[in-house]
Amino acid sequence: MPGPPPLHAAGALELAALIRDGAVSSAEVVGAALERIHRLDGGLSSFVTVYDDALAQARRKDRLRASGRPLPPFHGVPSGIKDLNVVRFRTTRFGSRALPRIPLPFDDRDVRVLRRAGFVIVGKLATSELGALPFTEPDIHPPTRNPWDPSRTSGGSSGGSGAAVAAGLLPLAQGSDGAGSIRIPSSFCGLVGIKPSRGRIPNLFGLPDRRILYTSGPMARTVSAAAALLDVMAGIDTGRTHWAPPPARPFAERPARSPRLRFRMTLESRVTDTAPEVAAAVRETARLLERLGHSVEEGSLPDTAIDDFLPLWQDLIGGMPLVRWSRAQPVTRWLHEGALANRRAGLDVAARFDRLLATFAPAFATADAWLMPTVAVTAPRVGALAGLAPRDAFLEAARLGAFTALANLVGLPAV
Numbered sequence: 001m002p003g004p005p006p007l008h009a010a011g012a013l014e015l016a017a018l019i020r021d022g023a024v025s026s027a028e029v030v031g032a033a034l035e036r037i038h039r040l041d042g043g044l045s046s047f048v049t050v051y052d053d054a055l056a057q058a059r060r061k062d063r064l065r066a067s068g069r070p071l072p073p074f075h076g077v078p079s080g081i082k083d084l085n086v087v088r089f090r091t092t093r094f095g096s097r098a099l100p101r102i103p104l105p106f107d108d109r110d111v112r113v114l115r116r117a118g119f120v121i122v123g124k125l126a127t128s129e130l131g132a133l134p135f136t137e138p139d140i141h142p143p144t145r146n147p148w149d150p151s152r153t154s155g156g157s158s159g160g161s162g163a164a165v166a167a168g169l170l171p172l173a174q175g176s177d178g179a180g181s182i183r184i185p186s187s188f189c190g191l192v193g194i195k196p197s198r199g200r201i202p203n204l205f206g207l208p209d210r211r212i213l214y215t216s217g218p219m220a221r222t223v224s225a226a227a228a229l230l231d232v233m234a235g236i237d238t239g240r241t242h243w244a245p246p247p248a249r250p251f252a253e254r255p256a257r258s259p260r261l262r263f264r265m266t267l268e269s270r271v272t273d274t275a276p277e278v279a280a281a282v283r284e285t286a287r288l289l290e291r292l293g294h295s296v297e298e299g300s301l302p303d304t305a306i307d308d309f310l311p312l313w314q315d316l317i318g319g320m321p322l323v324r325w326s327r328a329q330p331v332t333r334w335l336h337e338g339a340l341a342n343r344r345a346g347l348d349v350a351a352r353f354d355r356l357l358a359t360f361a362p363a364f365a366t367a368d369a370w371l372m373p374t375v376a377v378t379a380p381r382v383g384a385l386a387g388l389a390p391r392d393a394f395l396e397a398a399r400l401g402a403f404t405a406l407a408n409l410v411g412l413p414a415v
Helices: 012-021 026-043 054-066 109-116 159-166 183-189 223-234 276-291 306-318 330-344 349-364 390-401 404-410
Strands: 047-050 078-082 120-125 149-153 172-177 215-220 262-265 295-298 369-371
Touching (some): 012 026, 012 054, 012 223, 026 120, 047 159, 054 120, 078 109, 078 159, 109 120, 109 223, 159 183, 172 223, 262 276, 276 295, 276 369, 306 390, 306 404, 390 404
Parallel strands (some): 262 369
């Protein structure tokens, strides 16, 4: 009979069960992950730093298990944190040389809940500069590459998370998503990535978030692991009318009976053409849904252009504090300059957001769910934006978010 899979191939839920039952120690699991990171990540650049106390963290988890105290759901399982998130007393680079590298004495909200869930945080994962682009190619380290084909991008901005999980360096990871930054790398790397509903996960900075585009979410190899991580990250809060209502049951708990859903499907975007192999995969998914008893019909969404959405993205990226913009990469600096120009011109970004929402929300409401490509094209080559003028580079990058950015605008969940 075949033996158990190697530790790097085991899923996060399986590892958590093995550690909880004493079949394997957290130190063994984390040690195996560190060995694989040190052996393989030089060719991927998924990590920007690996913590030298990771094994010590794991040994503390093992002592806690031996004490017989109740354990959280992911006790002793290794994971990483995207380098847009603050880990106490650790440097956060934000994928950029344009921000001060001052270790802060606190964890942000994502990190706090992941610690409470029992994870061993082994390091920080690569991101594009300020999370601005769907290519993880900041100028502070080599480009992050796709484990399935290192000549291709792993996507972004959670490209480090995608590459690390796909390569078996981690069983799952946290990401964040403002226009597709969880789903694009999940698509390119063959993972399950969930962008939760607006308000499902409180934003990191306690901001009024009715119009916020970004949210955090899980990236994993299986739906069950991603759903379990979403349960951990959600920590449902109440008090604002636009926050998502508590679910009837945990996301990881499958309903006894699946509802029959009415899907609408589109392959069309004004921003980019859908590649034939991508269209074929979507149509095959539609046939599978129909075999499972759902209905799928062709549909269309309102026509829009990149320039309709651009001021929202300029405001999000260009408004970040403490950035020394003269040291930023050209596309990021161009976004900041656009945000300044919009303010000088008196552009009301909030009103632009509301108009777009009023355009798209009714269209999405015409079905239980929409089926469309995650990304309309296959993973581009590393360096695909090199040599392009900033606006041209942004327009090329925006093709990857042609479908994903819509869910950020309307605040709907997407997987």
